Amino acid sequence: MSAAAPTGQVPVRHRCLTQPTRQDGGNFGGYAEKRASYWRGRYKIQDGKYGTVADSTGAVVKFATKREAKQAADAEEVTVRRGQWRDPGLGQETFGDYASRWYAAQDLAASTMQNYRRHIEEHLLPDFEDKALAGVLRTDVDAWEKKERAAYAASSVKTWRSTLHLIFEDAIDEGLLTSNPAARRRGRGKRAGRSRDRGPEKVVTDALGILLTAERAALLSGRDDEFVATVLKGYTGKRWGEIVGLETEFVRRDAFRIEWQLYELDTGELVRCPPKDDSYRTIDSPDWLSALVSDHIARTKPTPCSCHGKTYVFQGQGTARTGGHQGAKLVDVARLAEVSTGTVSNVLNRPDRVAEATRVRVEKAIADLDFVRGGTVSEHAAHWRRNGFATWLFTQAASGWYPKKAPQEARPVPLLGEQWPGIPVRGRNASERADACWMPIAKGLTPHGLRHTHRTMMEDLGTEKVLMDERMGHIDSSVSARYAHVTAGMRKRLLHGLGEQWNAALDARRAMSPHSPVAVLDRLLRAGGKSGLPVRAASPAWFWGDRA
Structure with missing residues (x-):
């Protein structure tokens, strides 16, 4: 540093020298040492070892006056006597080298490791890789976050900053740093506009919306599996991985046991791992839902998959049907x-x-x-893929639109409306041959939105929080939660309420049309069993409309 530091400056880095030449004598306090054109501050670290006042980069501070050098040296010696002195070589390792070493030392779930790797490689290394750990300042982190928020959702950037904060915290634990530049200081920054950091409100639906979405998903896939899975997700609140990873041995007469999930890695591999946050639990099931799943198992007769050797309730679809299949089946x-x-x-x-x-x-x-023989039959894949199911079945079912996929723009699902609620048309000139299209049920609804829907349904039924947390796999660490316990009466009331909602949805669907092209739903509609509850006002026009 060529310019003199301000009077009273207290640097945080030090350059150590041995065998100093003491010029002003004395047994206590720092001292000033004259150099060619400046003064430098010296202070005692231990017997036979002295340090020179340096700035945060390790460069010697060149003082203009002897007094300034002496004051800075005294301040540094105080830190030594208080045990706060650090080796100036610590923290000079680059962020990239430390992050690689940090990642290799982690022993976490495959899903967590994948997320950390993505955060580090895609969002942290481009800005911090070549910087020394001690050289990353709070202003650097704030500038990085501002740049990321201009390109990505605020919730995502918040997650990446949390990973950065965790890495720096571990560096502090190792003694490489004294403070965390990624830490957020309370009460700092502007208050206005903070609500913009919140993501959009999650789209939910109701019991009838679950039923109609499930019917459409089955019509799009050409089989009953998607109907059963969608209803199961909506009435249990299971996570996606818990639905895909549901093994037949955990389907019981009155409940579903959550012991495992299948988590899809970026490589496409499906890893059999414990449920998120070790949320092992038993989800009570109404009789009608247990019967629906049991009948599905009896009808499909699942066999062990080749990838895990386990027998799962649901299978995926053929490879050609998981991403934009256009041919008639x-x-x-x-x-x-x-x-x-x-x-x-x-x-x-x-x-x-x-x-x-x-x-x-x-x-x-x-x-x-325009059915082409031989182009539509393929062996079922062992499991659904998250993106394939959400993009090519669920989103279309909920919104009534195919997503944008080059070279085609987003477009309504073309239907033949002779048999209500319409049969999806595939093949060449599908749009020209169609005469109807679906209206949205819940635009923006996602498979995970059914988990939110289930929680909302329980809230609507007045379910006790302790039972909702148990069912969703959430942990409430509050003091009041320690004194709350699930009772048989709570379970009975919830199952009764869910049964009433299901029956009301069937009644409303039956009022639209007494039959369905989906075999499993058609049997339910033919069985009758009216609930006696008021039927939600709806009409076929709400479910599909003329393309004109």
């Missing part, structure tokens, strides 16, 4: 012709076994849908 032909898939298969392979009128009807459906 065998089930689409069957629905349009109002026959079974076996009958369609007979028309394709053994037409002599099918009645003439039925064969003509099936062949017309094949022509109308």
Whole structure:
């Protein structure tokens, strides 16, 4: 440093020298040492070892006067006597080197390790990799956060800063730093506009919305699995990984046990790991929901997957159907012709076994849908993929629109409206052959939004907080929670309330149309069992509309 430091400056870094030449004598306090054109401050660290006053980068401070050098040296010697002195070499390791060493030392869940790696590599290293740990200032962190917020959601940036804060905290524990530049100081900064840091409110729906979304998801996939899974998620509040990772051995007569989840890594690997935050729990199930899942297992007869060797309740779809599949499927032909898939298969392979009128009807459906044989049958994948399920089934079911995917823009799901609530049209010229489209049920609803929906439904039923926390897998560490306990009466009231909501949703759906192209729902609608509750006002026009 060429310019003299201000009078009274207390630097935080030190340069150590041995064998000093004491010029002013004495046994206590720092002293000033004359150099060619400046003064420097010297202070005693221990017997035979002296330090020179330096700035935060380790450079010697060049004082203009002897007095200034002496005052700075005295201040430094006080820190030594108080045991607050640090080796000036500490903290000079680059952030990139320390972050790599820090990451390698962690032993956490695969999902957490993946998130930390993404945070470090994609958002922290580009700005801090070559900086010394001790050289990262609070102003550097604030400038980084401001830049990130201009490009990313505030909630995401907050998460990345938390990771940065954790790394620096561990550096402090190792004695490499004395303070954390990523720490937020309370009461600092502007108050106005803080609400902008909040993310958008989560979209939720109700019991009828769950039912209708589940029906549409099944229509889009061409099978009942998505109907059962969507209803199960909406009425249990399970996390996505807990639905995908539900093993048949944990499906019980009156409950579902949460012991494992399947977490999808960025590599595509599905890792079998404990539920988030070790939220092992048993979720009580109404009789009708247990029957729905048990019947699904009996019908699909799942077998152990090759990746984990476990038998899971739900399977994924074929590879061609997980991302933007456009061709008509065998089930689409069957629905349009109002026959079974076996009958369609007979028309394709053994037409002599099918009645003439039925064969003509099936062949017309094949022509109308531009069905291409051999391009639609694929082996089911072992598990759903989060993005495939959300993007190509759930989002379309909730909003009624296909998402934007180059080269195509976002567009309504084209339907043939002859059989309510409409059959999705696929294949060439699907939009031209369609005559209807779906109206949104809950635009912006996501699979995780069903977890929020379940909590909202319980709130609406007046469920006790202790039972809601148990069901959702949340931990309340408050004192009052220690004295709250779940009782049989609480469980009974909740299951009764959920049953009433389900029956009311079935009644409302039956009022729209007494039948459904989805086999499992059609059986429920035919079974009757009216709840006697008021039916929500709705009409087919609310569920689908003319494309004109």
